Amino acid sequence: MRRIFAIGLIVLAAAFWASGAGAQEPKRNPEAQKLKNPEPANDESVEAGKKLYQRYCASCHGPQGKGDGSLALAGGTPSDLTDETWDFGSTDGEIFVAIRDGVSADMLAYKDKMTDKQIWQTVHYLRSIGPKSKPANLFFLKRTFDTGQGFRNRR
Numbered sequence: 518m519r520r521i522f523a524i525g526l527i528v529l530a531a532a533f534w535a536s537g538a539g540a541q542e543p544k545r546n547p548e549a550q551k552l553k554n555p556e557p558a559n560d561e562s563v564e565a566g567k568k569l570y571q572r573y574c575a576s577c578h579g580p581q582g583k584g585d586g587s588l589a590l591a592g593g594t595p596s597d598l599t600d601e602t603w604d605f606g607s608t609d610g611e612i613f614v615a616i617r618d619g620v621s622a623d624m625l626a627y628k629d630k631m632t633d634k635q636i637w638q639t640v641h642y643l644r645s646i647g648p649k650s651k652p653a654n655l656f657f658l659k660r661t662f663d664t665g666q667g668f669r670n671r672r
Contacts, residue, residue, distance in 0.1 A: 566642025
């Protein structure tokens with residue numbers, strides 16, 4: 518009986534995972550996507566952002582941005598800022614708005630603690646530690662070279 522229950526539980530979990538019900542779609546912000554970072558992306562700006570990150574963000578997101586800080590306010594798990602998943606959008610503008618306005622009881626607004634310039638510098642720093650962008654056609658190229666697909670029946 519336990520075996521049947523365990524198999525049923527595994528099948529149910531697999532169906533839930535396959536349906537995508539466990540996955541959360543990023544919350545995109547079309548207005549924030551239009552915002553462009555006015556701060557130059559240079560070493561000085563990244564270093565300033567790093568200092569701001571260490572002061573305001575590292576206690577929750579961890580010293581390297583892995584989400585392993587110890588002070589999450591509402592008991593949630595802070596985001597890993599180095600992975601491919603950006604729950605509130607991945608453009609500079611969306612990151613800026615998430616920091617400025619906050620997104621939850623854990624991730625509060627910093628508009629009263631940091632200037633816009635400081636937030637934009639922090640965005641530059643997050644870019645320096647975050648996921649590195651990949652060429653848009655990387656999957657297509659890999660598939661083409663690995664399998665030969667994409668070149669068939671071309672004249």
